[in-house]
Amino acid sequence: GENVEQHPSTLSVQEGDSAVIKCTYSDSASNYFPWYKQELGKGPQLIIDIRSNVGEKKDQRIAVTLNKTAKHFSLHITETQPEDSAVYFCAASYSNQGGKLIFGQGTELSVKP
């Protein structure tokens, strides 16, 4: 089955710097890659996603890149702000299996003012 590895497990940056979180997946059939932000005591909130027919997607300060050949995808946050502090999870799914998400281990991002 699918396995998703996420790095780093913790990341501390200064406000205004960029943050990058990386994930690798094992199943080449996976075709959908969302990123979720989870704040303390809350459910995961989708922040951006990418499908396998696209190499890059950007939404304001957030971007995701996908390398299907290497089975890597990454989250890039620019001009970080203290409110970006949270745990970020990547995930992969194969839509023809009902879209079940396989999650990475999470990255705790801390943005210091």
Place this chain on the structure above:
Amino acid sequence: GEEVAQTPKHLVRGEGQKAKLYCAPIKGHSYVFWYQQVLKNEFKFLISFQNENVFDETGMPKERFSAKCLPNSPCSLEIQATKLEDSAVYFCASSLTSGTTGNTIYFGEGSWLTVV
């Protein structure tokens, strides 16, 4: 509704008691998923439904855990004879359709189960 609604937010059960959690998916969504998250760690998939039918139950513990999605009722996840290791946050999620172009899955705020 416009969000996945989960109840209760918190539930405390003595070891061996039953726990039942409820989930109302976003209106019009045909897929429902249950995940377990222990100690803010990664999410463990439990089960998914396509409407009222079980779609994938590969993550469900064979004993003590059961789930249903009946027409015109909230979906439910039931744990019989809870154990200490069942303490976790249980998330429900829903999506419009799986489809060949992928799906967007929306999560509820979770139900925090503590077994004492």
